[in-house]
Each structure stands twice: as C-alpha cells, then as structure tokens.
Amino acid sequence: MTMPATDAPATAAADPFRRRLLDGLADSIAERGYRASTVAEIVRAARTSKRTFYDHFASKEECLLELLRADNEELALRIQAEVDPEADWQVQIRQAVHAYVAQIRARPAITLSWIRDMPSLGEVARPAQRRGLELMSNLLIELSGSPGFRRANLPALSPALAVILLGGLRELTALAVEDGADIGVITEPAIDASIALLGPRA
Numbered sequence: 001m002t003m004p005a006t007d008a009p010a011t012a013a014a015d016p017f018r019r020r021l022l023d024g025l026a027d028s029i030a031e032r033g034y035r036a037s038t039v040a041e042i043v044r045a046a047r048t049s050k051r052t053f054y055d056h057f058a059s060k061e062e063c064l065l066e067l068l069r070a071d072n073e074e075l076a077l078r079i080q081a082e083v084d085p086e087a088d089w090q091v092q093i094r095q096a097v098h099a100y101v102a103q104i105r106a107r108p109a110i111t112l113s114w115i116r117d118m119p120s121l122g123e124v125a126r127p128a129q130r131r132g133l134e135l136m137s138n139l140l141i142e143l144s145g146s147p148g149f150r151r152a153n154l155p156a157l158s159p160a161l162a163v164i165l166l167g168g169l170r171e172l173t174a175l176a177v178e179d180g181a182d183i184g185v186i187t188e189p190a191i192d193a194s195i196a197l198l199g200p201r202a
C-alpha cells in the first residue's frame with residue numbers, strides 16, 4: 001500500500017521536542033481525556049515549556065490532529081504488515097482484525113479521541129478526517145484485491161462498503177472503550193461483519 005505523502009509524521013520523528021509534545025498530549029488524553037487536557041498539562045507531561053509548545057503548534061487542536069494522523073498511519077502500517085495477502089481470505093480478515101485490536105489495545109484513549117473528539121473540532125478537522133477515512137478505506141480495498149481473495153473469486157470491496165465497514169467498526173470500538181471493556185470483545189463481531197461484507201455477494 002502506498003502511504004500518503006505527509007510531512008508532519010516525518011517532522012515529528014526528526015524533531016525530538018515535537019515528538020515529546022505529541023507523546024505529552026497522548027499521556028494527558030489517557031489520563032484525563034482530550035477535553036480536560038490543557039497546554040499546561042501537555043507541556044508538563046512532555047517536560048518542556050509552553051513557549052516550546054507554541055514554537056511547534058499553533059493550538060492544542062493542531063497538536064491533536066497531528067497526533068491522530070500519526071496514530072492512524074501507524075494503524076494502517078501495522079495491519080498491512082500483519083496480513084498475508086497469499087493466505088485464505090478469511091484468514092486475512094482474522095489477521096487484519098487481530099492487528100487492529102492489538103493496536104487499539106495499546107492506546108485506547110487515542111482511538112476514542114479520534115472517534116469522539118475529532119468531529120467536535122468542526123471544519124478545521126474535516127480534511128484530517130477525510131484523509132484518515134481514505135487511508136483506511138484504500139487499505140481495505142487493496143487487501144480485498146489480494147491473491148487470497150482473487151482465488152475465492154471475490155470482488156474487491158467497493159469504497160462505499162469500505163466506509164460502512166469502517167464506520168461500524170469504529171462505533172463498536174468506541175462503545176467498548178467507553179464501557180471500560182477489554183477491546184478484545186470486538187474481535188469476533190468484527191470478524192463476522194467483515195466476512196459478511198467481503199464474502200460472496202451478488
């Protein structure tokens with residue numbers, strides 16, 4: 001899969017202060033949620049200053065958008081790495097769901113922030129939302145066109161069905177995190193839904 005051309009993640013990796021600020025926001029979100037997080041708490045967690053924060057980000061919202069973009073790209077890369085395109089199509093689905101669940105388990109609060117907090121930012125977040133949706137939709141479409149799916153004579157997932165699958169999966173994820181449940185509870189329902197959508201259809 002071809003990853004999107006974005007400079008921010010590369011910049012964050014090259015700039016230790018920027019990376020520390022993103023990690024500081026992630027820590028604050030995990031502790032108190034995004035809405036209750038302040039720039040003061042972000043810089044405290046990052047062990048730096050407000051001046052450093054504003055040297056890198058115009059606002060808390062901009063910092064969040066970069067954090068979520070990087071997290072979404074890491075998720076896509078993990079799924080891509082852990083799915084064997086030569087495997088049976090149902091095995092590929094299991095591999096993809098298990099990779100998704102493992103990534104979410106590592107930072108559930110960040111995923112919940114993507115699902116619940118990002119939409120509340122309004123128009124400023126819309127491009128990032130679209131990029132994230134396109135990234136994951138394109139990944140699903142690419143995976144569904146792999147040799148394992150072609151051997152079963154299954155058509156590649158359409159963009160519309162990819163959006164439906166992702167929307168349902170994200171809401172299921174959000175509910176599990178909000179309820180304090182282990183994210184593993186979504187594994188089998190996610191696999192069943194994916195098989196139903198990606199399997200034989202008219």
